[in-house]
Every structure is written in structure tokens, then in C-alpha cells.
Amino acid sequence: MITETSSVPAAVLSAPTITEQAPHIDYWLLSPLLVVFGAAVLGVLFEALVPQARRRALQLGLALAATAAAFVLTVLQGGSIPAGEAGTTLALGSVAVDRVALFLQGTILVLAFISLLLIAENRRGESAFAAQAATVPGSEEERSHILAGSQHTEVYPLVLFAVLGMQLFTAANDFLTMFIALEVMSLPLYLLCGLARRRRLFSQEAAVKYFLLGAFSSAFFLFGIALVYGYAGSVNFARVSEAIDAGGASLFEDGSGEPLLLIGIALIGVGLLFKVGAVPFHNWKPDVYQGAPTPITALMASCTLVAAFGALLRVFYTAFGASVDQWRPMLWTVAILTMVLAAVVAVTQRDIKRLLAYSSVVHAGFMLTAVVAASPEGLAGAMFYLAAYGFTTIGAFAIVTLVRTHENGPEAGELAQWAGLGRTSPLLAGSLALFLLAFAGIPLTSGFIGKFAVFEAAMAAGATPLVVVGVLSSAVTAFFYVRIIVLMFFSEPAETGPTVIRAGGLTGSAIAVGVAATFLLGVFPSPVLDNLVPQPSEEAAEPAVATADGFTR
């Protein structure tokens, strides 16, 4: 029975209300986000006021400048955090500015910058995006737009809005902020997915699917937030953590509130696991990755994954850090399902983009082992993995954009057509081989270090069976990665072989950065790997805000 229903729970009373006074906000610490947001809004204004002919150059310059500037600001703030401290929070504790958030934001910004290069690639006035997305595919109207050379330069502000959402997603320190970030990140992506120039219906189908399922998962997420709020009396991660330590808000002194918390964790988990694409919430990934314009796929596969894992790590390490024993079995289950099922399904994929999508799912499984570890080592391993994987995957998708069925044709996704590519375009095939070897976790590539770091952390946390499953799953994935390499280098070129179009400067730089990062992070990982989590120094004063494993909260 509910007791004292007449009185309002004290915990609810103590929640901050908007009427008190104007909050103090440190705009300097928020500046990376504000720069991206300002540029995005400015981009919309450009769309409204600048003539079409001059828009593309202007938008591209703006977007690149904004991501670059935001990156510089992020780095500056990273340098301003005192040694041994994790960081701080601002805006009533709703946004965390700590090393983890700054590292992931910096990663997102760099990866977004590279993705923008791919997005901007224009071949004979033809980009990867529809001339006019609102026209009915195959209609006269669409043709007239193609002939007129129409372009959707809205892509750039949309990407910036998505990037803004991603930045906030990794730094959000309360559930409402996180939800807003989730939507700010997702809505532009839904739209961008439907803008592919070729196979328009396919692309639109992918966008609608992504939107429907995304909305579905958002509902889970939101419901979970409501339950957790009911349990803890706050949406702030620090308050939630305190409430868990105290056994719930004062309403639940008898401990009866635990189901609220557990179901809340589960539903929030569903929302986040959908975004990272873990099994069984992965179904959207292959369809969407395949249907979306490839540059957008590259953006999603790298930046969105970083953001989603950033949020997942933060929620499970800080807000729910105290109930690690409760959620660990759940993540064990999901991680094993993800690593096994996705690897198995990937074996029979025949389309390169679908294969890379499943590969992304498997990698999400590997990174989940680091979340399961729930230790600073796990956190550092996951952060390194995300950065390493991001560069590699962008490079791989950049290569996909270059292999066409014929000059001016659509991308040749069918893997059978890639036979003998190593003979005809050795540099391209060699780069892809490097990326695939990194995915497979072969030493001297970044993928090896990342895998080693997360598995080591999981082992240290006692999740040895999980690591065994992970290693076996790696072996299965290595099989299909190596199969592609064998196909490219040892098979006779197919009769109707694909045409490799010459990489423009933008795509070329994206691939070059991918190759360099994959290689450098594999050979010299220490400068990055050793500095991801603050080293606890004994002299450091009591940190200003509560921290958990390198996160502030």
C-alpha cells in the first residue's frame, strides 16, 4: 500500500525549479557547442538569403571552419583542466565538461570534419545527394532539377545540428539534457539518410525506417527517464547516483522502489543500445547504412557511434554506477548476443555497405565489453577504440564511394564485383586492406590496440568468458575481412568489373587521414592511450565535483 499519499514526496520538492533565479552559465566552457550551433543557425540563414550558385562554397567553408574552431576550443579547454582532476559541470549541473567528454567531443569534431570532406565531394557537379529530395523519384520534376543542377546545400547545416547533438550527447549530465541531445542529433540524421542521389526510394525507405525505429527507441528512453525520476526524484546523474546509494528517494524508505529503478535502467539502456546498434536493437543499421548516402553513412558510423557510446558510458558509469551489479548481467547478455549474432550474420553478406554495417554492430559488441568492465581501464579502452574505429570506418566508406559500376554510375556495392581490384587499383585496394585488417584487429593497426585495451580491461574486471566470446567472434570477423582482401588481391577481375573513379582531393584526404590514423594509432598508441583518463595524483585537492572513473557528475 502507498503510505502518505497526501504529502508530496520531499525529494520532488528538492528538485530545482525554474522560478528561483537566472542560472549562472560559463559560456566559455560551452563555447565549442555554441560555435557549432551558431554556425548551424547561420547556415540556415544562408539558405534563406544567399543565391543558390554561391551557397555550396559558403556552407562548406562555414561548416569546416565551425568544426575546426570548435575543435580548437575543445582542445583549449582540455588543457585548462588541472592535472589529476576530471573536470567540472555547468548550467546547474546539466552539462559535464570533463576529460572524457572533451576527448570524445574532439574526436567527433575531427571525424565530422573528415565526413564533411566526403559530403562535399562533387564530381562534375554531381554530389552524393539528391538534386531535390521533395520530388517524386523518377518523375519529370526530378529530372528537371537534376538537369538544372539543383543541390541540397541544407546538408551542411543539418550535419552541424547533428554534430551539435552528438557533442551534447557525450557531455549531458542529466537525463533531460541527454534526451534533447539525442533528438537534436537524430532528427537531422533521419533527414540526411533520405537524401541519396541514387536509388532514391531505397534511401527514403531507409530514412523512414530509421525515423520510426528511432522514435520507438526514444519512447523507451523517455519512459525509462520517467521511471528513474520517479525513483530518484531527480534527472541529474549525481542526484540519481546519490539516490541509488541511499536506496531511493525518501518516498521509498522501505526499499520498495527498486523495480522502478531497474526497469528505468533497462528502458534507458534500450534507448542507448539502439543508438549504438547492439543486438537485438541493431536491425536498423544494415538497412540504414545501405540506403543512406555513403558520406552520411560514414558520419553515422563514426561520429554517431562515438556520441552514443559516450552517452552509454556516462550513464552507466556515473548515474547507474552504484548499481553496477544489477546491470552487469544485462550488458553481458547484450554484449554476447551482439558479438556472436552480428559476426555470424556478417559472414554471408554480399554488399559491402551492409557488411560494414554488421561490422559496426560487432565492434559495438566489443566496446560493450569495456562498459561491462566498469573501470577506468575500460573507459580508456573504449575511448581509444572509438577514436581508432572512427578513423578507420570513415576511410572504408570513403573507398566505397569511389568504386562504381561504371563511370558516372552508382556505387558498386556487390562484393562479387570487387574481385581483382587489387590488380587494377592497388593503392585503393591496399588502403581498404589496411582498414579491414584494422577491423580484424591485426597487430600494427589501431584496431589491435583498441581490442587489446578493451579485452584487457574486461579480463581485469573478471569478465573472462566475455573476452573468450569476443576473441572467438574476432576470429569469425577476421574470416570475412580477410575474404575481401583475398577477393581483391587473388581473384581474377570480374568480366564486368567495377570502375574505380579517381579520388578527388576531398575524398583522397579523407582516405589518407584514415590510413595515417589507422597506422599511427597502431604503431604509436601510447601518446593517446596513456592520457585518456586522469592519473590519480595523491597531492590533488578534493575535486570540486563528484567524479566516477574519470567522469564528473
Add this chain to the structure above:
Amino acid sequence: MELYAPVLVLGAIGAAFVVVSMVVGSIAGPKRYNRAKLQAYECGIEPTPQPAGGGRFTIKYYLTAMLFIVFDIEIIFLYPWAVHFDELGLFGLIAMVLFLVNVSIAYAYEWRRGGLEWE
């Protein structure tokens, strides 16, 4: 479980209301169809002729609908701000102006790109 009892009761009542009203309506209501009744209901105006291929609304409806929602939400935000205008002071005023500017930019975009032209 006991904690959830009121919620479950509320849910049951809600579901029951939906089912009962639909069932009762279909049983008790008179069924005399004519042309006007079978047409799509478009807020009382004369229904727009449908494009060939059938049944689809033109995308312009959605543009208008979204514009409506944007301003609708704007008003929702304006209410609590207006109520607490004194406490929020200058900070609130600047924040709200920035918010309005943002919404206006979206509006300007739609206007300039022909979202408001019906044909």
C-alpha cells in the same frame, strides 16, 4: 506491484473508454453514407483534389502543419516565461529573444525557399 496498482487501474480505464466508445458508436450510431461523408475531412474546407496515383496528400500540407507546430511550441515556451518574467529578468529576456530569433530564422528559411507558396 502494489505501487503500480493505481497506474494499472488508470490504464485499464483509459483503454476501456476507447473500446467502449468505439463499440457503442458503431452499434448505436445510424449508418447513412453519402458522398460528402466519405470524403477526407480537411478542417471544414473543400477537400483538395488528390494527385493521380491516389490517396496521397501533397507535401505542402505537412510544411504548413510543421510551421504551425513550431509556433505552437513557441507559444508554450512563452507562457511560463511570461509568468516568471520578473524573476528571470534580463537573462530571461535575452534568452527568449534569442529563442524567437532562432524560430524566426527557421521561418525565414521556409518563407524564402517557397514553403509558403501554395502553387
Add this chain to the structure above:
Amino acid sequence: MAVSDVYLAAGTHVNAVATEADGAILANAWLLIALPLAGAVILLLGGRRTNGWGHWLATALPLAGFAWAALALVQLLGMEPAERSISVPVYTWFSVGGFDVAVDLLLDPLSISFVLLITGVGSLIHIYSVGYMEHDENRRRFFAYLNLFVAAMLVLVLADNFVLLFLGWEGVGLASYLLIGFWQHKPSAAVAAKKAFLVNRVGDIGLLIAIMLMFSTFGTVAFSGVFGAVEQGGQGTMTAIGLLLLLGACGKSAQLPLQSWLLDAMEGPTPVSALIHAATMVTAGVYLIVRSGPIFEAAPAAQLTVAIVGAVTLLAGAVIGCAKDDIKKALAGSTMSQIGYMTLAAGLGPVGYAAAIAHLITHGFFKAGLFLGAGSVMHGMNDEVDMRKYGALRTAMPITFATFGLGYLAIIGFPFLSGWWTKEGIIEAAFATEGLTGQLLGSAALLGAGLTAFYMTRMMVMTFFGEKRWDDGVRPHESPTSMTAPMIVLAVGSVFLGGILVFGYRFAAFLEPAIGAPEEPHAFSLAAMLTSGPSLAALGLMVVGAAAAWFMYGRAPVPREAPAGNVITVAARNELYGNAINEGLLMRPGQVLTKALVVIDTKVVDGLVNGVAASVRNSSEGLRTAQTGFARTYALTMLFGAAIVVATLAVRI
């Protein structure tokens, strides 16, 4: 690992403590590797822009490496012998959760000898290639691969642990693969490259398993850690590690039973044959065995196997060399045979290590010289490789004749030339081994000496003497200076190097801190070398072999078409049926196994339908059907998943 643990040298337990590098030359030993690697990167990424000057850059970098190595040698010589083992930490690759992987280089007499050989002979062959590849439109790529090879080979010999060694091992394999198949337009080249790649994988797996075994046994893969702990390894484990290392060595050094790729590898450009498939890479197996001496000391059975493999290969290679008409393949057989000598010596323990390495170094010179000479002949003969179509070239190509002749005299063991000094060392060491084993191994080495004289004389006579058997329109001419100059340098080395190294026990003493000394040092004296039984026997057999070849090919006319030949000749022409044996023993059973597996697989597939078993592929196909493409199915899956997630969290049993 700053200062390594006590380095237990083989045999006499010389406690050479690895000292820290001081001085810019030694501390920056990584430059040795970085220089050629930079060359490879610049040439590969630079594209056509570097066509004009790329080959000169690629030649200059190994030369700079050679200079650096020479300075390092001077510094090493200035130290106490016991301190000449220097560990150079380059950087920590990564350290995760207390698990550190360091990239350390080891500079000691053994590794510096190899570095000098690789950069020295390597530079000469780079210079030669400038002329040899002049008309090849892909010359830039060729030089990039050569530089890549040099870098990888230096990683191999400079590594201070087995993992880094393995990295270099794979690197040279890759470079070798790329260079054998360099003329991809020739199908035979592509096939040969593939074959070399596959055969080497077998050996590599042996090495890899050996490394894993070491790690699981000793908890480390650093040389010092492993060698210092061999006592605790247990006989069985050490024998297993030793045999696996031998398997690796056999693959890389073309020893039986993994020899078959080397003859096919001659499809590569001749400078590649000279550098990789004669002077350096193929000797990596010998390096591995000598470097791992302490392991083999602890595993006598494995050590004996090494010696036997060496003895058998030295005879088999020599027999093949006697019958091949293709000049490069005959030389390849000779390479197999000579490496057999080295392997034999390396299998004798500390008695033979110095002899093996000394022979390896001199062989690097004279065999590279012979290959370059062969390349020069081919250059003048429109790329003809069949010796039956040569003849009487001594007047047309005097410099080639002279340098080739000196190399010839060196390899057959003509007294006081390089080969004589070092081969005598091996024969002596073999006979010095106790019991029947020593006698048998020594006899094999002696027999090999006779065969060597036979096939080399045959080659010499068929190429430079006798009548002209040239094809129409062939106008032999001497090669340009850029080609003859390296040949002359190598010929000088072929004449004097052996004496310089062996005379006065210099080289063995220099190597001693790294590889240990035999318990009873091999008493060296020139008089003993000239009067001992084995030595005189070797001389006698050499004369017999050379005379036999002269009578068969010098006195009688050589037919342009190969005669039918007897059983042994045919067998030797067919490389002693090595390929057939490989096919019979490995490929056929493999294919049968595969076919059997396919049959079983089919049954399993049928079984799957009945829910009996599932292969990954089939479950994959099955799971694919879950990906229907309908958003509603996905939503249902998600709902289902959410139920699982809620259940794993909220349901408490």
C-alpha cells in the same frame, strides 16, 4: 626493460650484460631501420614525381645506413667484449593494464655483422639495379620494394624480442612476395610469388606457435628473458619450441622440406635473387637458429634435427644445381646447398655458430657476386637464362667473366679464397663433433664440396668456355659500369673477406659475447687447416668434381637441347620431385581432406534442417531471414529485446 637480465650465452655461459646505449650512434640505432623505410614510403607515396631521382634516393639511404652501422661497429669495438651487447629502447609500443610491449633493438656483434652485410651488399645491389632496371617503367616501385625489404630485414636482425623479430620476418616475406611477383605480367612470376607466399606461411606458423609457446612458458618474449629461463622450460617444451623454430627457419631459408619455393622465386628480377634469395633473407633462418642458440642447447634432439636437415639440404641442393640448365635456378640450388652448410653448422652448437655466421657472410658476398654476374650475362644475352645457349662469353664480357670466375673460385673452396676459409671451418666443426654423427655430417659436407665443384665448374664452362651456342641475333656485350662496379667490389670481397674474418680467429672472437664460445675453442692454425685430413679430402674432392665437370662439359660439345639423361639427372632436373612430394604429402591430402569436409559439411547442412547441427554459415543464412526489411519486424524485435533487457535486470530468481 631497460637493462636486461643476465644474458646466458650458449656453451660457456659468458655473462654478457646488455648495457645501455650511450652515444648518439648507438642510441639512435632505430635510424638504421627508419632510413630505408622512409625511402620506401617516399617512393611509394611520391608517385611519378619521384621517377627521376627516386632510385638514387633509394640507393643513398641503405648506403647511409651502412655508414651508420660502420660507425656503430667502431664504437662496439671500442668497448670491453663483455659489454658489447647493447639494448636500445626505442619506445614502448603500448602498455595496457600492466602489460607492456616494448620495441627494443639489440646491438651486439651478431646483429651488427648482419646489419653490415645487409646494408653493404644491399647498397651494392641497389647500385647494380640502377643499371639493370634502367629500362623498366616500374623502376621506382622496384626500388621502393627493395628499400622496404632492407628495412624489414634490419628489423628482423635488430629485434630484441621474438615478437619484433617476427614482425621483421613477416616484413621480409612481404617484400619477397612483392619482388618475386614484380613482373606480374608473367604468369609464372605471379604463380611463383604465390607459391613463395604460401610455403613461407607454413614456416611462419611454426615460428608464431613457437613464440606463443615461449610466452606461455616463460611469460616473456624478450631474448634475454627467454634465454635466461631455458633451464626452467622442461625438455619436452624446449624440444617443441626448437623444432617449431626450425620449421620457421626451413620456410625462410628454403631448407627441406620447405625448399620448393626458392627455385621458382628466380622469376623475380636478378638483383632480387642476389639480395633476397641469396645473400640476406634466405639466411634469416640461420640467424634465427644461431640467435636462439640457448634454446637449442637445452633441446639436443631439436639441435640434432637442425644439423640433419642442413646436411640433407646441402646434398639435395647440390644435386639440383648439377642438373639445372637455367643459370639462375642452378645458382638457386647452390644457395640451398650453401645454406644447408650453414644450417648444419648451426646445428652443431657453439662449435659451429661462428663457422655458420662466417660462411653466411662470405657466401653473401660471393653468391651475390655470382647472381649479379648471371644477371650481367642475361643482360647481354637478351634475358636468355638457358646455359645451353651461352658459351664462349669470356671474351665478350671480360669483366663479368673475371668477377664471376673469382666468385666461382670462392664458392668451390679454392684455397685462400673466402669460401675456402669459411667452408673449411664448417667441415672441421662437423668432424670435431663426437661419435658417428660427426663423421656422417662431416662426410656429407665433404661430399657437398665435391658436388659444389662439379656444378659450379659446369656452370662456368657452359657459360664462358666452349663454342658459341647463341641464338640468332644475340650480340653479347659488357654491362654498364653501374653494374660492373658492384660486381668488382663483391669479387674483391669474395677473394679476401674470408681470410680477414677467419685468419687469427678474429670473427669468432668478435662474435663470442653474443653466441658464446665452444668449451674447447677450435684451435686455429693455418698449418692445421692445410694439413688436416678433412681439409685435404675437401681439396681432393674439389679437384675431382671440377675435373669431372670439365671432362663432361668442357671437352665434349654441349648440345643446345638437353639430352634425355639418366634417372638421377631427370630427378635432379625435377628438383628431386620436391614439388611432387609436396603435392603428394601436403596438397593432395589437403584436397582430399577438403573434399571429405565438403561431404561432411553437406551432411551437416542436411542435419541442420533437422535441427541437429549448425555451421556458422548456415546460422548466418538463417539469421539473415530475420532481417526482413520491414520496419514492423524490426520494431517487434526491439520490443522483444526490450523484454529481454528488462528481464535480465528486473527478474530476480
